[in-house]
Amino acid sequence: MSVLVNKDSKVIVQGFTGSEGSFHAHQMIEYGTDVVGGVTPGKGGTYHLDLPVFNTVEEAVTKTGADVSIIFVPPAFAADAIMEAAQAGIKVIVCITEGIPVKDMVAAKHYIKDRNVTLIGPNCPGVITPGEAKVGIMPGFVFKSGRIGIVSKSGTLTYEAADQIVKAGLGISTAIGIGGDPIIGTPTKEAVEMLMNDPETDAIVMIGEIGGNYEAVASKYIRETGNQKPVVGFIAGQTAPAGRRMGHAGAIVGGADDTAAAKMKIMRESGIHVVESPAEIGDAMVKALQEAGINA
Amino acid sequence: MNIHEYQAKDILKSYGVRIQEGIVADTPEEAVAAAKRLTEETGTSWHVIKAQIHAGGRGKGGGVKLAKNLKQVKEIADQILGMTLVTHQTGPEGKLVGKVLVAQDVYYPGDSEPKEFYLSILLDRAKGQNVIMASTEGGMDIEEVAEKSPEKIIKEWIDPAVGLEPFQARKIAFAFGLEGEAFKEMVKFVTNLYKAYLDTDSSMFEINPVLKTSDNKILAVDAKVDLDDNALFRHKDLAALRDISEEDPLEVEASKSNLNYVKLDGNVGCMVNGAGLAMATMDIIKLSGGEPANFLDVGGGANAQTVEAGFRLILQDPNVKAILINIFGGIVRCDRVANGVVEAYKNIGDIRVPIIVRLQGTNAEEGARIIDESGLKVFSAISLKEAADKVKQVLA
Numbered sequence: 001m002s003v004l005v006n007k008d009s010k011v012i013v014q015g016f017t018g019s020e021g022s023f024h025a026h027q028m029i030e031y032g033t034d035v036v037g038g039v040t041p042g043k044g045g046t047y048h049l050d051l052p053v054f055n056t057v058e059e060a061v062t063k064t065g066a067d068v069s070i071i072f073v074p075p076a077f078a079a080d081a082i083m084e085a086a087q088a089g090i091k092v093i094v095c096i097t098e099g100i101p102v103k104d105m106v107a108a109k110h111y112i113k114d115r116n117v118t119l120i121g122p123n124c125p126g127v128i129t130p131g132e133a134k135v136g137i138m139p140g141f142v143f144k145s146g147r148i149g150i151v152s153k154s155g156t157l158t159y160e161a162a163d164q165i166v167k168a169g170l171g172i173s174t175a176i177g178i179g180g181d182p183i184i185g186t187p188t189k190e191a192v193e194m195l196m197n198d199p200e201t202d203a204i205v206m207i208g209e210i211g212g213n214y215e216a217v218a219s220k221y222i223r224e225t226g227n228q229k230p231v232v233g234f235i236a237g238q239t240a241p242a243g244r245r246m247g248h249a250g251a252i253v254g255g256a257d258d259t260a261a262a263k264m265k266i267m268r269e270s271g272i273h274v275v276e277s278p279a280e281i282g283d284a285m286v287k288a289l290q291e292a293g294i295n296a
Numbered sequence: 297m298n299i300h301e302y303q304a305k306d307i308l309k310s311y312g313v314r315i316q317e318g319i320v321a322d323t324p325e326e327a328v329a330a331a332k333r334l335t336e337e338t339g340t341s342w343h344v345i346k347a348q349i350h351a352g353g354r355g356k357g358g359g360v361k362l363a364k365n366l367k368q369v370k371e372i373a374d375q376i377l378g379m380t381l382v383t384h385q386t387g388p389e390g391k392l393v394g395k396v397l398v399a400q401d402v403y404y405p406g407d408s409e410p411k412e413f414y415l416s417i418l419l420d421r422a423k424g425q426n427v428i429m430a431s432t433e434g435g436m437d438i439e440e441v442a443e444k445s446p447e448k449i450i451k452e453w454i455d456p457a458v459g460l461e462p463f464q465a466r467k468i469a470f471a472f473g474l475e476g477e478a479f480k481e482m483v484k485f486v487t488n489l490y491k492a493y494l495d496t497d498s499s500m501f502e503i504n505p506v507l508k509t510s511d512n513k514i515l516a517v518d519a520k521v522d523l524d525d526n527a528l529f530r531h532k533d534l535a536a537l538r539d540i541s542e543e544d545p546l547e548v549e550a551s552k553s554n555l556n557y558v559k560l561d562g563n564v565g566c567m568v569n570g571a572g573l574a575m576a577t578m579d580i581i582k583l584s585g586g587e588p589a590n591f592l593d594v595g596g597g598a599n600a601q602t603v604e605a606g607f608r609l610i611l612q613d614p615n616v617k618a619i620l621i622n623i624f625g626g627i628v629r630c631d632r633v634a635n636g637v638v639e640a641y642k643n644i645g646d647i648r649v650p651i652i653v654r655l656q657g658t659n660a661e662e663g664a665r666i667i668d669e670s671g672l673k674v675f676s677a678i679s680l681k682e683a684a685d686k687v688k689q690v691l692a
Contacts, residue, residue: 075526101527102419103497109424110456139626139657154572156624160680163624163656167679180571182421209572212421236575239560239582240591243385247556247571247593260579277583278576279680 002174003149003194003201004092004118005068007132012060012090013038014081015072017048020096024072024137025049031134036064057081057088070126070135071095079104082119082185086112093185094135095121105183112185119185123248125155125177136177138162146171147296148285149195151188152207153180153214153248157236157278161205164282170289170296173201180209180248188214189221196228202296203230203289205281206272208263210237210246215263219270230288233272234281235260297523298350299537302397304521307534311492313485314515316507318399320348327373328366330398340400345372348395350542352520353383359393362401369398394541402517406510412517413472414438415486416502417493420453428452428460428490430468434505460490474508481514496534497527546609553605555594562587564687565610565619565649567603569594569628577622580680584687589616594623599632604640611647618690621653622683630655630663638670650675650690654683 005011011028015021016038026049029035037052037060044055054060057069069090073081078097085093093112100122112119120127126136130145142159144166152158158177165172176191178184188208195201208215215235222231238260240246268274273288275281289296302320309315317338319330331343347359354360359381363369373396382390403410412434420427431449433441441448450471452464462483469482485506493501500522507517528535540548550557556571560578564586568574571593578588590610594602603621610619623633637653654677655663667676675690677683 076529099526101497101530102499102524103494103527106419106424106426106456137626142626142657152572154570154576156568156570156626157572157576159624159626159657160573160576164680182419183424187422207572209575214422217422234576236572236579239562239578239588240575241560244558244591246558246575246591277580277680277684278573279580279684 002129002132003198004120004127004174004176005129005133005135007034009068009092009133009135010034010036010064010066011068011070011133011135012036012057012064012066013070013072014057014085015074016040016053017043018072021072022049027140028134031140033133033135036066057084057090061088061090066090068092068135069094071097073097075099075101078122079108082108083111086115086117091117093117093119094124094126095119095185096124096126096137097121098123100181102182105181109183109185120176121179121184123181124179124184125158127174127176128172129174130172138175138177142166143175144171147173147200147202148205149173149198149201149203150175150205150207151191151195152177152205153188153209154207154236157207160278161207161281165205165285168282168286170285173198182212187217189218192218192231193221196225201229202294203232203285203292205285206231206233208233208235209248210235210240210260211258213258216257216266219267219272222272223270227271230292230294231272232281232284232288233264233267233274234278235263235267236278297525297528297538298542299521299523300348300350300395300539301346301519302348302395303537304519305516307496307521308489308492308516308519311495312488313492314481314513315519316399316402316515316517318346318397320395320397321373322377322395324370324373324377327396327398328370331363331366331369334398334400338400342401343369344399344401345369345376346397346399347376347379347381347393348397349381349386349391349393350539351383351385351391353385354381357381357383359383373398391542402507402509402515404510408510408512410510411508412505413508414441414504415489415506416500416504417490417498418500423453425456426454426493428454428464428468428486430471432472434507438504454490459494460487462487476512478508478512478514481512485514496521497524497531498522499524546612550592550609553602555592555602555606555609557609558591559613560588560590561615562589563615563617564691565589565592565613565616566622567592567594567606567610567619568622569624573622573624577620580684581620581687584684584691586618586687586691589613600636600639603633603636604643607640607644607647611644616649618649618687619651620683620687621651623655625655625657625660625663629658631659631666634663634666637674638666638672641670641672641674647673652677652683652686652690654678654680656680
């Protein structure tokens with residue numbers, strides 16, 4: 001089954017005709033994702049990459065039956081694009097855009113709250129179910145199909161983890177890049193929960209970073225639901241000084257609880273296999289699977 | 297983006313938030329003139345001279361002083377201007393003071409005792425809503441209050457759809473134990489403060505202390521405002537408040553090349569694509585026996601120009617004994633990055649520290665071959681483990 005996206009997902013691209021949107025739409029199509037069209041207000045009725053362009057998401061959904069959207073709209077208009085997709089009945093929205101004002105995201109998050117929609121991101125690499133659908137900007141060849149789920153705040157660190165998993169002779173069910181912004185649609189716990197409930201996922205890699213309490217909340221969930229599947233965890237930013245923002249808008253140590261050390265401690269106490277070094281993710285997963293007697 | 301107290305107070309005042317009035321000065325003479333004008337405008341006889349730097353704890357560091365006459369205004373301004381102020385937030389190297397705020401004395405005696413409170417507005421990330429935090433322990437660090445007497449902090453979450461409701465402002469004023477004129481003033485203060493926060497796209501307001509004066513006025517004695525960098529594109533006036541002298545010169549240079557750089561104190565420089573992997577690379581350096589000299593995210597397109605700009609930044613730091621470049625080439629190919637590294641190296645010429653280049657992803661072997669055959673003092677690695685081992689070797 002995998003989660004969020006699969007071979008049946010019909011994907012539209014918001015910001016389709018822009019340079020980022022065009023480039024990555026092309027990459028997604030090459031990967032085999034069922035991209036059914038795109039939205040660029042004012043360019044409706046035209047064709048781009050041999051696919052129809054629509055003025056509104058609503059029209060795109062009506063005409064194509066799209067259920068997934070990926071957003072490459074510039075930061076000033078991205079929150080609006082999220083709300084438009086939710087209003088049009090899209091079920092999974094993946095927002096790649098980096099640099100959306102926090103105030104806009106507060107509004108967007110509130111707007112989509114009671115609608116039947118899952119938002120991934122913003123400021124994320126997207127979601128990939130290897131061999132079925134890539135709805136994101138990740139290099140597809142790194143991700144080989146298998147039974148390990150990945151949840152990560154970071155882009156390239158997700159690729160790093162996937163690469164190690166694959167080189168360890170394993171594969172990936174679905175990798176979810178949840179995003180590095182202060183406000184994101186699907187926090188760590190919700191993403192981990194999806195993979196815990198996925199019959200095609202045997203174990204999970206959970207990668208976090210400094211700032212916020214998402215990893216702590218996820219750890220509590222994992223412990224309280226009885227550690228159903230092995231989880232290997234890593235927190236980036238053990239050497240980050242307090243009060244300084246490390247690239248991602250959300251990556252800042254504000255208090256004692258959101259340091260890497262504090263998060264790793266909570267994760268360990270919750271039965272997660274925490275690695276100190278990001279180079280050990282693959283080995284730790286092999287070991288965790290052996291301990292649990294899983295042949296993934 | 298952080299701004300100075302005097303700039304923050306200007307913003308608050310424009311939203312009808314009462315402030316401790318003041319005039320900014322660059323020289324002791326200007327400070328005296330400012331003090332005279334303040335006395336005319338507000339009737340204050342004493343003045344407070346406050347160092348303007350982007351860091352808290354100025355009072356304890358000797359950057360805030362009371363002057364009881366114009367002679368003292370001049371003496372104190374002379375003393376504070378040009379001093380290197382060290383507080384718990386500046387780090388041991390401190391910050392050079394270039395401006396002082398000459399402010400009115402608001403703790404004058406009167407019918408009732410002056411009383412200090414604490415107010416801040418920030419984003420509650422978990423709830424995705426703004427929250428107003430209020431405490432009767434004005435003047436104290438909120439972290440300390442949270443630790444010792446958390447019951448003294450009240451929080452009001454703001455519904456994004458309807459905004460701050462009047463009852464919420466009243467709840468805060470009641471919690472402060474205010475009545476009569478002071479109560480009304482506090483409700484107005486909180487209401488206007490939240491409006492200012494929203495309109496300016498701020499990510500944090502901290503007013504500590506908020507003062508009830510002896511004649512029942514409510515005003516901001518200090519103001520810390522942090523603006524959302526991502527929203528500055530729609531606030532040209534606020535973007536102009538940036539004070540580059542408050543920032544690390546290397547970080548300013550980096551931002552010109554669209555590089556995301558944070559200067560640190562270690563001995564191993566690093567250059568990485570992606571913020572998460574950059575932090576993870578810093579951690580690898582530490583685990584290999586070094587200390588990271590910087591955070592540097594070169595973003596998605598790691599080409600010869602960005603790599604060269606990155607090299608030049610890192611090499612300006614005299615503490616750097618080795619450099620680790622860690623690029624996960626996905627969309628960008630490793631052979632192109634490798635060529636970029638070699639080209640940048642040759643352009644710079646005199647690089648005296650060993651460089652480890654770890655390229656993984658598309659065409660990783662080809663990238664490693666280019667590095668190895670370049671004849672330069674550069675070591676290639678493909679896996680992260682290999683990179684960590686090579687850092688260990690060059691530091692040994």
